[in-house]
Amino acid sequence: MKMVIIGGGFAGLKLARSLNNRQDVEVLLIDRFNYHQFQPLFYQVATGGLDASNISFPLRKVFQESKNVRFRLAEVQKIDTGSQQVITDIGSFNYDVLVLAMGAGTNFFGNAALEANAYPMKSTTEALQLRHHLIQNLEDALALSNSTDLHRKLNIVVVGGGPTGVEVSGALAEMRNNILPKDYPELDFSNMDIYLLEGSPNTLGNMSEKSRSQSKKYLEKLMVKVRTNTVVQNYDGSDVTLNDGTTIPASTVIWAAGIKGNVPEGIDPTLIVRGNRIKVDRFNKVLNTNNVYAIGDISYMETPLFPHGHPQVANVAVNQGKNLAKNLLAQLKGSTAPWTQFEYKDKGSLATVGRNLAVVDIPKPKIHFGGFFAWVFWMVLHLLLIVGVKNRLQIFVNWIYKYFTYDQSLRLLFKEFDRHPIPKKAAPQS
Structure with a gap:
């Protein structure tokens, strides 16, 4: 069986690893990045808490010892289900089975101004761009004397109150409260508001009602200005316009309010539903196809427990990859037993707000806890999910260092340089 997997995220990587070193299947993994990205910690890269390499793991390294999994760095341009080909910017690849696992990107809901001026955070590259912008703003603020301009330059607006929005708001508040006044003693950080x-x-x-109220209390403890029932109508790069007509001056808007599937050209448009997700059956097979599957954030599956589709979280993606691998391996072995339908068993939800501040919900048995123990639980779980022992150790050391020093040392500003500087004129010969 020749299988092509598009996407090296949680779903695609789990599937490829589950099929690793199988003699009866040849796997080609295609991704536009040559590394696996640990999305839950993008916000820590953006705020200087972790280095980008800590949460990124080379895909080729994952399969160094593999006899049947190969990787290609490519941008997928189109899927041709008729000829069973994946067309990319480096050529076309044939397949017997195709698995779409491209994940999701940022959804600006058609607002061109927001897309042009707000900062998304759905890749390591975008997290680094945001970090660069945040640090450059602080450097630029040193040259400002007008209080209105200074306030606008320092203000940060985070849009979206899900886990990503809550976590990045808390991290930014801790930076403002504990670190930035030491780095920039010339600036008065009472002028910096985080919304x-x-x-x-x-x-x-x-999450549960307790987690909702607790998260808001934690954010307010860190002096984050939380506004619910508030919708952003426009952002021009200078002022955020809200649904009630008021404005917030801010030179930084972080958009964490929605995601949409990265659907390639060639998929039947009638199979694409809200959020740019592809309709699949209970085995993750794309409807009206024989050998095309979609797993992870890009898939939309209706089940008795989740009639409106599964949540777009890492645990769903990992388990869909695992279930599809199980079914395909049974087929390769010649089993005539029916395939196993997928259903997500929710093991719980969690989010961190800051140092010693987190919330955890476990559905069975129904348990909620917050504070220090929830924060430790959050850290341990994320360390276990990280790919690579070295990455786990580096993250753990960074977290321990930050816990005892209230600081992190990754506020680096890398600027472009002229690769072809004008040569100096030779001195005139006497």
């Missing part, structure tokens, strides 16, 4: 805007009545809307 978290959420369109619904609560932050962490998919």
